Amino acid sequence: MSRTDPVPDHPFAPRPGAAGVPQMLARQTSLELRLLLRNGEQLLITLVIPILVLVGVSLVHAVDVGSGRRIDVVTPGVFSLAVLSTAFTSLAIATGFERRYGVLKRLGATPLPRWGLIAAKSATVLVVELGQLLVLAGVASSLGWSPRGSWLELVPLLLVGTAAFSGLGLLMAGTLRAEATLAAANLVWLLLLAGGGIIVPLSRLPAGVAAGLSVLPSAALTEGMRAVLQHGSGLPAGPLVVLAVWALLGVGTASVAFRWE
Amino acid sequence: MRPAYTRSVPAPAVEVIDLVKRYGDLVAVDGLSFEVPAATVTAVLGPNGAGKTSTVECCEGYRRPDRGSVRVLGLDPRRDGHRLRPRVGVMLQQGGIYPTVRAVEMLRHVAGLHAHPLDVDMLVERLGLGATGRTPFRRLSGGQQQRLSLALAVVGRPELVFLDEPTAGLDPQARRATWDLIAQLRTDGVTVVLTTHYLEEAERLADRVLVVDHGRVIAAGSPAELTHREGQGALRFRAPAGLDLASLRAALPDAVTVAESSSGGYEVRGALDPHLVAAVTTWCATHGVMPEGLTLARRSLEDVFLELTGRELR
Numbered sequence: 060m061s062r063t064d065p066v067p068d069h070p071f072a073p074r075p076g077a078a079g080v081p082q083m084l085a086r087q088t089s090l091e092l093r094l095l096l097r098n099g100e101q102l103l104i105t106l107v108i109p110i111l112v113l114v115g116v117s118l119v120h121a122v123d124v125g126s127g128r129r130i131d132v133v134t135p136g137v138f139s140l141a142v143l144s145t146a147f148t149s150l151a152i153a154t155g156f157e158r159r160y161g162v163l164k165r166l167g168a169t170p171l172p173r174w175g176l177i178a179a180k181s182a183t184v185l186v187v188e189l190g191q192l193l194v195l196a197g198v199a200s201s202l203g204w205s206p207r208g209s210w211l212e213l214v215p216l217l218l219v220g221t222a223a224f225s226g227l228g229l230l231m232a233g234t235l236r237a238e239a240t241l242a243a244a245n246l247v248w249l250l251l252l253a254g255g256g257i258i259v260p261l262s263r264l265p266a267g268v269a270a271g272l273s274v275l276p277s278a279a280l281t282e283g284m285r286a287v288l289q290h291g292s293g294l295p296a297g298p299l300v301v302l303a304v305w306a307l308l309g310v311g312t313a314s315v316a317f318r319w320e
Numbered sequence: 321m322r323p324a325y326t327r328s329v330p331a332p333a334v335e336v337i338d339l340v341k342r343y344g345d346l347v348a349v350d351g352l353s354f355e356v357p358a359a360t361v362t363a364v365l366g367p368n369g370a371g372k373t374s375t376v377e378c379c380e381g382y383r384r385p386d387r388g389s390v391r392v393l394g395l396d397p398r399r400d401g402h403r404l405r406p407r408v409g410v411m412l413q414q415g416g417i418y419p420t421v422r423a424v425e426m427l428r429h430v431a432g433l434h435a436h437p438l439d440v441d442m443l444v445e446r447l448g449l450g451a452t453g454r455t456p457f458r459r460l461s462g463g464q465q466q467r468l469s470l471a472l473a474v475v476g477r478p479e480l481v482f483l484d485e486p487t488a489g490l491d492p493q494a495r496r497a498t499w500d501l502i503a504q505l506r507t508d509g510v511t512v513v514l515t516t517h518y519l520e521e522a523e524r525l526a527d528r529v530l531v532v533d534h535g536r537v538i539a540a541g542s543p544a545e546l547t548h549r550e551g552q553g554a555l556r557f558r559a560p561a562g563l564d565l566a567s568l569r570a571a572l573p574d575a576v577t578v579a580e581s582s583s584g585g586y587e588v589r590g591a592l593d594p595h596l597v598a599a600v601t602t603w604c605a606t607h608g609v610m611p612e613g614l615t616l617a618r619r620s621l622e623d624v625f626l627e628l629t630g631r632e633l634r
Contacts, residue, residue: 070442071508073479075407076435086432094420157418165416168380169433170406170476320382 077170087171087179092186095153104248105144105191110198113137116258117202125263127289134199134206135284136257139220141191143257143277146184146221148248151228154180155240158232164320173319177229184221207291213284215294219302220280226309227276233317251277260285273297276305333358333393333480333511334379340387341374341535348374350535351388356528358479361502361512363526365519365621371535372515373413376482379513380410393480406434409478411469413485419458423449423468426457427475434476443471447497463494470498474505481505483514487521499525519621523547531625538628546624553592553618555600557611558584564607571603572596592616 077083095101116122117130124132157163166176196204231240251257256278261269272278283298334356341349349371356362364372377383378390381397381404390397395404417426424444431437444450447467452460460468466489473481486502487495502525505512516522522529523543531539531546539546561584568588569578576590588600597616604611 069508070438071474071477071505071510073407073508073510074436074477075479076476077406078433078435083433086429090421090425090429093425094418097420160417160419161412161415162418164382165410165412165472167382168405168408168410169430171433172402 080175083171083175084179084182087176088182088186091179091183095149095183095187098153101149101153104245105141105149105187106194109137109141109144109191109195112140112252112258113195113198114202117199122258123263124258125260128203128205130199130202130204131206131289132260132285133258134195134204135288136281137195137199138192138284138288139277139281140252140257141195142188142217142220142280143224143248143251145187145191146224147228148244149187150180150184150225151232151244152241154229154232155235155237155244158318158320159237161320167319181221181225184225188217188221206288208287208289212287212294216280216283216287216299216302219299219306220276220283223276223280223302223305223309226306226311226313229317230309230313233313233319251275255281257281274301276302279305331358332356334362334513335391336375336379336388337390338388339375339378339385339390341371341378341383342386348535349378349385352532352535352537353388354530354537354540356511356513358511359506359509360527361506361514361525362528362530363522364513364515364530364532365517365522365625366515366532367517370532372532373484374535375532376484376513376515380408380482406476407479409473409476409481411473411481411483411486413488416469417457417465417472420456422454422456423452423460423464426468427471430472431475436477438475438477440475443475446501447471448494463490466490467494467498470501474501474510478510480511481513483512485516486514487516487518495521519625523621529621531621531628533629539624543621546621547619552590552623553616555588555592555597555614555616556581557586557600557604557614559586559604559609559611560584563609567607568600568603572599586611592618 078086113133116124117133120129154163163176167173228244231243235243254272255275256272261273261278261282264272273282279298279301283295283302286292286295286298332355334354336355337353339349339352340347352371352375354362364375366372374383378385379392379397381401384398392404393407397404424440427440427443427449431440447470449464449467449471452464457465457468466486470483470486473483483502487498490498499521502512502514506527514521514525527542529541529543529546530537561580563580563586565578565580569576572578572588573590573596576588576596579587579589581587588596590596601611601614
């Protein structure tokens with residue numbers, strides 16, 4: 060009989076122990092991904108709406124997106140929208156309700172440490188973003204999108220942008236009631252989509268407005284994406300700095316203010 | 321039978337000394353002390369709002385005591401939480417589970433966070449969760465949700481489990497399955513602390529009962545000790561109406577009362593012991609009276625609670 064077998068007639072005989080950290084992280088990430096993919100509303104905001112925006116804005120000439128091929132202007136913006144949807148709105152809503160339903164409290168009694176839960180959530184967000192970008196890039200290509208620049212240069216932009224939005228999303232989820240988080244996360248998403256520099260390039264706006272918008276994380280991420288993918292320039296420092304400041308503010312405040320139950 | 325588990329921790333499994341927990345002006349726990357010996361079942365019994373959950377949550381590390389000390393398996397649940405979590409199973413009073421997760425999926429998940437978990441299939445069968453299939457947690461019946469929550473508390477093979485109201489709202493069959501599992505935990509060497517406001521549950525499962533009210537322990541002991549402490553009880557029998565009560569009374573010890581509570585229904589109240597029973601039946605034999613339906617009724621925990629607090633438990 061191997062040592063892992065329970066003692067006969069004593070199936071519940073104590074044999075406590077935590078699983079290895081890599082296994083715990085993999086399990087938690089896998090569960091979070093499955094639950095997310097099962098959630099229709101989350102898929103709507105992370106995938107369906109970005110695809111509709113991509114197709115709609117690039118084919119219908121209702122919005123002035125400035126010079127250049129429409130699809131080349133719109134695609135980086137939709138990438139940015141995808142990050143906003145997943146790292147901010149979807150994460151905030153899911154975490155807000157997990158907190159409200161006591162899931163975070165209950166998980167706190169398992170061997171999974173809190174930092175492990177945050178790590179699993181971050182991994183989940185990054186995996187979903189990767190999937191979103193692949194799908195959106197496929198759709199954009201079929202519409203004639205021809206990116207310049209290097210995908211590798213997007214990586215730091217995506218990571219810092221994701222950190223910024225995740226910090227803000229967790230701050231919201233960890234301090235507001237779940238219903239308030241639901242409403243606010245969707246409202247902010249809508250406001251940033253409409254006026255956060257995602258669709259219309261800042262260069263098409265009056266200088267004062269553009270300067271104001273450029274400090275928003277949505278505008279910074281989008282401008283960075285456009286610099287790399289549309290103009291083929293190197294990684295732009297300005298947007299990266301803006302995103303890094305938001306990331307520090309968001310993650311820093313969330314780590315102090317987050318209430319687990 | 322060899323011991324199921326060799327304990328590395330000296331008793332007691334839980335030690336609470338002079339615990340105080342306040343929420344603003346409300347004093348939920350007011351100087352509460354108790355010990356839980358290892359490998360026993362302790363029931364914390366009391367009405368809603370007695371401070372049961374606050375006490376347990378201080379032991380689980382969720383709440384910071386305002387005063388007093390809490391040791392769990394010899395450790396401080398706030399400071400040493402990361403060392404305790406693999407060793408302690410927790411069943412919350414409600415919630416704590418993703419609304420969209422499936423029962424077995426959640427159980428496998430938590431099992432996977434432990435090094436030597438129980439066999440999930442065994443647990444699923446034992447608690448009757450096999451029929452839940454792909455149903456999301458939020459659509460399970462209350463009883464299924466409760467049983468899943470219990471399964472999550474034990475799946476990691478903990479040394480100690482805290483079960484907050486484990487059978488609240490369960491139907492009799494599910495309650496029996498839960499009781500059987502708790503009894504098995506005890507047999508297998510797991511220490512169990514449960515809160516309940518069901519007297520039957522405490523009487524049936526617990527080695528030790530703590531009766532808690534207004535954040536204090538107002539009585540503690542085994543169910544037998546609690547119900548026999550004052551030796552109060554009633555001996556009842558039926559016989560022809562109009563027996564000579566004065567004669568019977570004279571044959572019995574001083575502190576005993578005798579009454580014909582209904583026509584032909586007699587009740588002797590006092591400290592029940594074999595001598596009292598013998599004295600009653602001897603008197604009956606002497607007077608040619610057959611005590612039909614002779615019963616001895618000891619106090620229930622309900623009576624104890626009523627006497628201690630002047631209130632009903634529920």
